[in-house]
Amino acid sequence: MSSIHFYLITLFPEYFSSALACGQLKKAQEKGLLHFTFINPRDYALDKHKSVDDKPYGGGAGMVMLVETLDKALQTVPSGAKKILLSPQGKLFNQKNAFNLSKQREIVLVCGRYEGIDNRLVKLHSLETLSIGDYVLNGGEVAALAVIEAVSRLLPGFMSKEASFQEESFNNFLLEYPHYTRPEEYKGLKVPEVLLSGHHQKIAKWRREKSLEITLKNRPELLFQSSLNSEDRAFLQEINEPCLGKNLYLTLLHHPVLDKFKKVSTTSLTNLDIHDIGRILRTYGLGGYYLVTPLKDQQELAKRLLAHWTTGPSSKLNKDRARALSGVRVASSLQEVVKKIQAKTGKRPVLVATSAREGDTPLVKMRELLRESPVLLILGTGHGLTPEVLQESDYILQPIGFGRKYNHLSVRSATAIMVDRILGEFF
Numbered sequence: 001m002s003s004i005h006f007y008l009i010t011l012f013p014e015y016f017s018s019a020l021a022c023g024q025l026k027k028a029q030e031k032g033l034l035h036f037t038f039i040n041p042r043d044y045a046l047d048k049h050k051s052v053d054d055k056p057y058g059g060g061a062g063m064v065m066l067v068e069t070l071d072k073a074l075q076t077v078p079s080g081a082k083k084i085l086l087s088p089q090g091k092l093f094n095q096k097n098a099f100n101l102s103k104q105r106e107i108v109l110v111c112g113r114y115e116g117i118d119n120r121l122v123k124l125h126s127l128e129t130l131s132i133g134d135y136v137l138n139g140g141e142v143a144a145l146a147v148i149e150a151v152s153r154l155l156p157g158f159m160s161k162e163a164s165f166q167e168e169s170f171n172n173f174l175l176e177y178p179h180y181t182r183p184e185e186y187k188g189l190k191v192p193e194v195l196l197s198g199h200h201q202k203i204a205k206w207r208r209e210k211s212l213e214i215t216l217k218n219r220p221e222l223l224f225q226s227s228l229n230s231e232d233r234a235f236l237q238e239i240n241e242p243c244l245g246k247n248l249y250l251t252l253l254h255h256p257v258l259d260k261f262k263k264v265s266t267t268s269l270t271n272l273d274i275h276d277i278g279r280i281l282r283t284y285g286l287g288g289y290y291l292v293t294p295l296k297d298q299q300e301l302a303k304r305l306l307a308h309w310t311t312g313p314s315s316k317l318n319k320d321r322a323r324a325l326s327g328v329r330v331a332s333s334l335q336e337v338v339k340k341i342q343a344k345t346g347k348r349p350v351l352v353a354t355s356a357r358e359g360d361t362p363l364v365k366m367r368e369l370l371r372e373s374p375v376l377l378i379l380g381t382g383h384g385l386t387p388e389v390l391q392e393s394d395y396i397l398q399p400i401g402f403g404r405k406y407n408h409l410s411v412r413s414a415t416a417i418m419v420d421r422i423l424g425e426f427f
């Protein structure tokens, strides 16, 4: 029988009394699955006042737990034990950590108090640091209890039914579906019919879909880590916020842009940009993509090229490309693009300029904007957008590769990265 011995380094051993004396944690101790030892750093204090803390070097509010008393406390635990410091600066504790820890036989949990502990303890005892969430507690005891519960319930024999944790939230990075029990109706609210049908396949499908729906709504970032099949993906695409992608418009300016001497100039069309940004438009279901050039011959060229792929000889041979390019439009100025979007949606689009050199609007801000109104992402050619266009825009997006020594991406690559970071896979 596997068991775990927890060693708690805490100034408040009494904190754990009631939590460990009831429910399954109590039963697990009676069965011999769990053992607890409490070690109080105060018992190792060096002075007559039993001090365990002192003022921080470098100044600042609060007190810091002394390294020496904690070190002495830690010297009393078995040498092979896994040692963990609970700290808001630690890695976020999750179900995967809980599963890995459930394989350990001896776990030490160091509970900080005050402003935290003297950091030298981390190195001295090779402590792993874990946080239970992005908030600050008074001490590590609550966090330690959270770790104890999450780890213990994964021990074979802890739960009455082994299968129950297989389906719980966070297995495969999905949140669990909702549960119902008797009565069938309460204050006019009925239990979903499918759960009363006795049809196991339908129930399983309903539960899977609810699980996906709840995860998308409350923790969409988890979906990037879960293994999803094509049915799951199709369901997520169906229920997501389609308005987000539809509200995003792209425009590629060939004028006004800067040349390498920082003079305002006009660039020529690039076939690759037309195709590749058109394909981004279709993949993410965007509202539209406008090529901007004031030059009549360039406009004609763009139209001929688009017609070749959308209605001409290549349209039948490559239907996917025809679909991608059928969303591409040609305009003679940025103002004309703004007017066209306004006419189509009834709202002036929010103008978001892009640059490889400046801008401080985080990409996540775009999601907020897209929920409210159409947004026009302005992309430049040549040596980038002019200062006037940047100034007239409502926002300038943070450059891709910001802070790197080299971030000269092609506009089509930068666009793909931006759009994916803005909308992600499920938007």
Ligand SMILES: C[S@@+](CC[C@H](N)C(=O)[O-])C[C@H]1O[C@@H](n2cnc3c(N)ncnc32)[C@H](O)[C@@H]1O
Residues within 6 Å of the ligand: 085, 086, 087, 088, 089, 110, 111, 112, 113, 114, 115, 116, 117, 130, 131, 132, 133, 134, 135, 136, 137, 138, 139, 140, 141, 143
């Ligand atoms: C008041 S907190 C110290 C906060 C610290 N000054 C900071 O801002 O990161 C005191 C102790 O509570 C524990 N603690 C607080 N929040 C925690 C969290 N979210 N996860 C794990 N432990 C936490 C840690 O042991 C910490 O040393």
